[in-house]
Amino acid sequence: MSLHSPDLPPDLLPLAQMPWFKRLAARFFGHGLTRLRAQHRASWLHGQADGFRSGHTAGFDYGYKEGRAEGLEAGRQVLLIRDSRSTEHPAPQVDDLLFDDWRLPLTAELKKRIKADVARLLPAHAQPSSGQWKMIFSDTPATSVVAGAGAGKSTTLVLRIVLLSQYLGFELDSMTVVTFTRESRKDFIQKLIEMFALWGRTVSQKEARDLVRTFHSRILPMVRSLPGFERLQAFETLSHRAGADEDDAQGNPFDLRINDAQRQQLNACYYNLHQRDERFRELIQPLSRHALQLKELERDHPDVQKRVAVTELAAQRDEALCDAIEDLWFRAGAWPIKGIEPKRQVFEINGARFHCHGYIKSLDTWVMLGFDPRENPQLSRPGAKLSVRAEWAVKRTLFQAFCRKPLIWLDKYEDSKRLLSAVAGDVSAGPGFDYKVKGELTSAPLLDCFVAAAGFIENLGLDVPEAVGRMCFSSNDPDRYFFEALSRFWRAFEDHLLDQSPPVMTYNRMFALFSEHSPENFKLLDDALLRPLSHLMIDEFQDVSPQIVSWLRASLREVRRRSAALHTGRGAQRSSLLCVGDDWQSIYGWRGSSPSFFMAFNKQFPSPTHTRVMLTDNYRSHxxxxxxxxxxxxxxxxxxxxxxxxxxxxxxxxxxxxxxxxxxxxxxxxxxxxxxxxxxxxxxxxxxxxxxxxxxxxxxxxxxxxxxxxxxxxxxxxxxxxxxxxxxxxxxxxxxxxxxxxxxxxxxxxxxxxxxxxxxxxxxxxxxxxxxxxxxxxxxxxxxxxxxxxxxxxxxxxxxxxxxxxxxxxxxxxxxxxxxxx
The missing domain is CATH 3.40.50.300 (P-loop containing nucleotide triphosphate hydrolases)
Structure with missing residues (x-):
């Protein structure tokens, strides 16, 4: 392509194409003319031509580049297909809801009719408040009702059942109302019968008892439906009493006092385990020694500060005091004790000499006899200013604060029998000593402590041996031995109970069988056992434990999984949960319950929709x-x-x-x-x-x-x-x-x-x-x-x-x- 126009005269060649001397001359003369402000036509024409050519070239280059770029972009917009598809391959989301997305079929007309009936049938003082009507008419699958003290929740809950049954056609056998204690269950059953009578319907005691239950009376039939467990008994309701009503036996689910029938099973398991498990025997030894030894007292304790001042005086009368104490034990037939060598060992307390009464070689422990509380507290030695009881109290305090040798202090005559059993290794009647786990207020028989600790761990939804394996204690902490012994005992005890005829199982074990950790076990249950859990109403929900929550969620998931198959031909469809409680009245945390499940209800029980009701009226107090x-x-x-x-x-x-x-x-x-x-x-x-x-x-x-x-x-x-x-x-x-x-x-x-x-x-x-x-x-x-x-x-x-x-x-x-x- 030519860079100059073909229309230019031949004599106007570009300066760049002229001989070099002509270019030099032209520029010299052109420069001079310019300085003289004269005009030379040829030079002007050459300059014009150069300007034209250079401008044309620059313009052509610029236009070509811009046009080409725009053309290419336009071509891309027309021809290029942009692919907006994701390069990732995410999995579908998981539906972890416990309920279908549905609503209770409550129309405005139906609500109006129900309110009119309640106004007609109930006295003026019993008419529901706006908050109570919100609870009665809640139409979402999940409802939490915060009902403070004196809020009238029981009557409102009964009206909710009337609504479901009388107006919506839900069968009573599709519902369960859960109360926590035997007394509250009886009261609610009576209210239910009386309320339905106002609507002209007779509900029998059996119908009401089948509807109003405790958690424990719902789980028991589930386990009994399993092969081989048809006659299963709950450990908590074991009794030698003829005709015991096991459905009512559970008064307070957090209160377990060991009765004779239960203790018989505990002792039998302990005896068998002690015989065959060498490690278990090794663990009991330090527990026994620790339990029997005199408990230490801090030296800055006021009793110590008060009595340390008379240390020397107490030491001077100590041998005479030992004689007086031994005489009392001898007259009571409690001294000497077989297996204990009568021996007056000398102990030095703050430089003063005191004496004990005996020595147990097998335990390498010294024994001190105390003042039995049944003796006359005014009893004194001849010529003594203080009573024997007061002298003994001074000595005991000094030993608690300053004696660091292993020492057993027997406070009562009966203690000699228990010590004798422990020394002789007789475990047929159980361990024979009390123990106090750190954090508990009082000591209790060792097996009672096992039951309490295992119950607390299991109420939290944990397995006892697994939880013990994750615990950590200092090397000199006796609780380290206690929990290792508990782990071995508890697994053996559960096996021992199952070996009974009929088999026995703890309630916690039953709930664990049908918890979120064992969903496959639900496949063994008939629809008839699950259908009553379709529409659950739970009172005192703030007192549930993690174990119960896990069972509830697992049950609700199974009800939803079976879906229509569970409700074919029935008026009650799908499932719902209504929980009534007051986190301010949660007072059973010491047994494993927690208000956190009620406080975080929406998170703990995921549902397409939730309703929260606050009942703020108090009908009891000023x-x-x-x-x-x-x-x-x-x-x-x-x-x-x-x-x-x-x-x-x-x-x-x-x-x-x-x-x-x-x-x-x-x-x-x-x-x-x-x-x-x-x-x-x-x-x-x-x-x-x-x-x-x-x-x-x-x-x-x-x-x-x-x-x-x-x-x-x-x-x-x-x-x-x-x-x-x-x-x-x-x-x-x-x-x-x-x-x-x-x-x-x-x-x-x-x-x-x-x-x-x-x-x-x-x-x-x-x-x-x-x-x-x-x-x-x-x-x-x-x-x-x-x-x-x-x-x-x-x-x-x-x-x-x-x-x-x-x-x-x-x-x-x-x-x-x-x-x-x-």
Whole structure:
């Protein structure tokens, strides 16, 4: 391609094509003319031509490049097909919902008709509130109802059943209402029968009992349907009592007192395991030695500080004291003890010499005899200023604080028999000694401790040997031996129970068979066993354990999996769950329950839709009672937005009265309320407190107990036993305190995923909240009056968290009459 125009005259060649001397001359003259501002036509023409050519070339190059680029882009837009498909291959999402996406068929017309019927059939004071109607009419598959104390939840729950059955045609055998205790079950059955009668329908006792159940009475038929387990018995309901009603035997699922029939099985298993398992025998030895030895006492303990000053004086009278104590044991036929060598070994305590009474060679342990509590506490040695009991108490305190040799201190004559069995190796009647796991308040027979610890671990949904294998203890901690022994014993015990005829199984083992860890076992169940779980209504849901939650979720998944096959030809279709509870009334964490499942209900029970109902009306207490209880409990983690209000006609609101412990004053005040015709609840934390109070109110107890049961107006029980009850006047005896730390429970709590992330003591943290909830339960039993008698601080509880720390100073709902604290 030519870079100059063919139309130019030949004499106007580009300068670049001219001979070099001509180019030099042209530029020289052109430059000179330019300076003279003269014009030379040829030069001008050559310049014009050069400009034209260079501009044309540059323009052509630019245009060509731009046009070519635009053309290519236009061509791509027309010809290139963009592929928007993903290069990844994700799997389909998993449907982990427990329910189908459905709604209860409640039309506006039907709701209007139901409300009209309730207005006609129920008295004015029993008409549901707006919140209660929301609970009754909830149409989602999953519903959680936060019902505070005195919220009238039982009546509302019965109306929900009437709605499902009378208006929607759901069969009663498609439903289960779960209550936690035998008493609450009986009350609910009666309410159900009476409510259906208002609608002209007769519900028999059997129909009502089949509908209103405990968790335990639902799991038992499931296991009994398995081959070989048709006559299975639950360990918790074993009894030598003829005709025991096992459906009613489970009063409180968190309360297990070992009876004779149960202890017989425990002892038999222990004997067999002790005979055949060498490692188990090795583990029992240090436990026995630790259990029998005198427990240490801190040297800064006030009793030690008080008695150490008389160490020398006590040493001077010690041999005479030993003689007096031995004489008492000898007269009681409890000394000498076979297997114990009578031997006055000398011990040095702070430079002073004291003596013991005997030596056990097999245990390499010394023995000290104590003052039996049945002896006269005023008994004295001739010429002694102190009683024998007081002298013995001084010596015992000094040995607890300063003796570091292995020493067994026998406090009672009966202890000699138990020690004799332990020394002789006789295990036919069980271990023969008590044990105290760290964190527990009291010691108990070793096998009772096994049952309690295994129950706690299993309530958390854990396997005992697996959990024990994940625990960690210091090398000198006796609990290390305890839990290894528990692991071996518990597996042997479950096998031992199954070998009985008929076979026996613990309830926890039953729930584990049908938990989320064993979904394949549901394939063995007939539809008839699952259909009653289609529409579940659970009361006191805040007290469920992880074990129960796992069983519930697994059951609901199986109900959904069977789908239409489970409901063919029935009015009740699909499945639903309605849970009623109050996280502020969760008080069984010490046995493995947790309010976290209720607080995180939507997450724990995934559903296409959820409904939450807040019942804030309190039909029991006046506002001061409500406000005082809520003020105490607000320090605990809780569902947000809770605030109850007194319902009904306004009443005179008397504040919660807080007083120092005064048993005589309590008795006078209680007598006054009883003579005024009030119903009374006296709640205590320790059985010893009840015995002390009984001395002062015995006359009232005698009068009240002589009346027919419905007319009795005085009831005495623990805080825990009072849930669900109420009285005109409530007397609270003792504080609610978290006294100990439980290393093993903290560990298994973490294993179960309970507590806050990173919390090394999640169980202890939960218990600090629980003491506040326990006080809330106690206060909210009161209809009109509440008196709280708080103990003075003792050495054990001086720094322990307690509910009374939350009493509001200057609040109108508290009247604090306690003396100023020093």
């Amino acid at each position: 506002q001061h009672i409500i406000d005082a209880a809520e003020h105490i409990v607000r320090g605990a983690a809780a569902i947000p937005g809770k605030k109850a209000k007194a319902s009904g006609a306004p009443r005179l609101a008397s504040p919660v009265t807080v007083l120092d412990r005064d048993d005589e004053g309590l008795a006078r005040r209680l007598d006054e309320h009883y003579r005024n015709g009030d119903t009374i609840l006296m709640l205590y934390r320790k059985s010893s407190d009840k015995l002390l109070i009984d001395k002062h109110i015995q006359s009232i107890v005698n009068v009240d107990s002589s009346l027919p049961y419905p007319q009795r107006r005085l009831r005495q029980m623990t805080y825990h036993s009072a849930k669900g009850l109420q009285a005109d006047a409530v007397f609270l005896l003792g504080d609610c305190q978290h006294l100990t730390s439980s290393p093993y429970k903290n560990q298994v709590y973490r294993m179960a995923g309970l507590g806050q992330d990173g919390d090394t003591e999640p169980y202890d943290a939960a218990q600090k909240d629980e003491i506040l909830r326990l006080a809330y339960v106690g206060i909210t039993r009161a209809v009109q009056h509440c008196y709280w008698y708080v103990d003075g601080q003792d050495n054990q509880a001086a720094n322990a968290p307690k509910a009374s720390d939350r009493i509001g100073v200057g609040k109108p709902f508290f009247k604090d009459h306690r003396r100023a604290r020093g």
